[in-house]
Amino acid sequence: MINIIIPCTPNYENRNVINTINKGIDIVTQFIVLYNSIKKNWKSFEYKINLFHNKDYPFNDYDKSRLSKLEIDIYAVEADYEHSPFAVKCGGISHKLKNSGTHRLYLDPDMIALNEPMFDLSCDWQAMYAGSSNLSIFNYINEKYGYNIDCKKYDLTIRNPYKAYMQNKNEYKKLIPHFNGGAVLVKESLCGKLAELGLKSMGSCVDTNLSNNGRHMGPQYGFAFSLVSLSENWKPFEPGFNYLLKISNPTSFGINNIKLVHYCGRGGDRIAKKIFKEAFEAYSKLMGS
Numbered sequence: 001m002i003n004i005i006i007p008c009t010p011n012y013e014n015r016n017v018i019n020t021i022n023k024g025i026d027i028v029t030q031f032i033v034l035y036n037s038i039k040k041n042w043k044s045f046e047y048k049i050n051l052f053h054n055k056d057y058p059f060n061d062y063d064k065s066r067l068s069k070l071e072i073d074i075y076a077v078e079a080d081y082e083h084s085p086f087a088v089k090c091g092g093i094s095h096k097l098k099n100s101g102t103h104r105l106y107l108d109p110d111m112i113a114l115n116e117p118m119f120d121l122s123c124d125w126q127a128m129y130a131g132s133s134n135l136s137i138f139n140y141i142n143e144k145y146g147y148n149i150d151c152k153k154y155d156l157t158i159r160n161p162y163k164a165y166m167q168n169k170n171e172y173k174k175l176i177p178h179f180n181g182g183a184v185l186v187k188e189s190l191c192g193k194l195a196e197l198g199l200k201s202m203g204s205c206v207d208t209n210l211s212n213n214g215r216h217m218g219p220q221y222g223f224a225f226s227l228v229s230l231s232e233n234w235k236p237f238e239p240g241f242n243y244l245l246k247i248s249n250p251t252s253f254g255i256n257n258i259k260l261v262h263y264c265g266r267g268g269d270r271i272a273k274k275i276f277k278e279a280f281e282a283y284s285k286l287m288g289s
Contacts, residue, residue: 081203094192130224140210241260
């Protein structure tokens with residue numbers, strides 16, 4: 001059984017905080033869209049959906065009512081870092097759950113499940129590559145926060161590992177280890193260690209040696225290094241899982257080939273609502289929501 005863990009800390013004051021991008025759709029609705037799409041389209045494996053939020057940011061009565069209609073377990077946890085109150089990824093990965101499983105699948109809420117995924121459960125972890133990488137920030141996070149990954153063994157001329165992987169998935173081992181943190185599958189026995197490694201670089205979000213973009217991306221780079229440090233027994237997700245909508249072309253790739261679409265980034269929700277209009281509207285209205 002796979003425990004699906006999804007962060008969903010409400011931001012009712014619409015505050016701008018490092019590591020967050022506010023969207024035109026509230027986070028509880030994002031969660032409901034993802035929840036309903038998983039329930040509708042993923043039938044090939046057993047799972048339990050778990051919601052995590054910062055214990056200091058409770059839901060209002062309206063959202064409590066909406067969430068009460070869903071078959072989920074809700075956990076209130078400490079923020080991963082005091083200056084990033086909406087980050088609860090490491091807490092979700094390591095927190096003791098009511099239902100035991102073999103793996104945890106972390107998913108950001110700004111996603112829609114479209115078709116059945118295929119996981120390789122023999123791997124210790126799986127993730128999908130991210131888009132363009134800033135090597136100076138990448139190297140700084142690697143060294144400053146003590147990951148010390150040997151990046152010389154990768155082809156550093158390939159700055160966009162996501163696009164390179166989508167074009168040729170067989171050459172993944174030479175790609176720079178920059179993974180999008182929106183979807184990660186990890187064996188239950190390694191969850192505690194992964195969270196411990198991920199927390200090491202959370203301070204990068206307030207690191208004055210970095211630009212605003214560097215502070216935004218720092219924890220994602222750190223989490224990518226955490227995965228590589230965790231185990232060498234890994235594979236990327238199949239193309240189409242954690243499909244990055246803003247840097248991909250669904251028409252040429254084939255919408256039927258998309259397993260999980262990620263509408264991350266500023267304005268990503270507008271693109272998702274346009275391309276997946278019917279699905280988006282249907283999944284946001286199911287279950288009385």
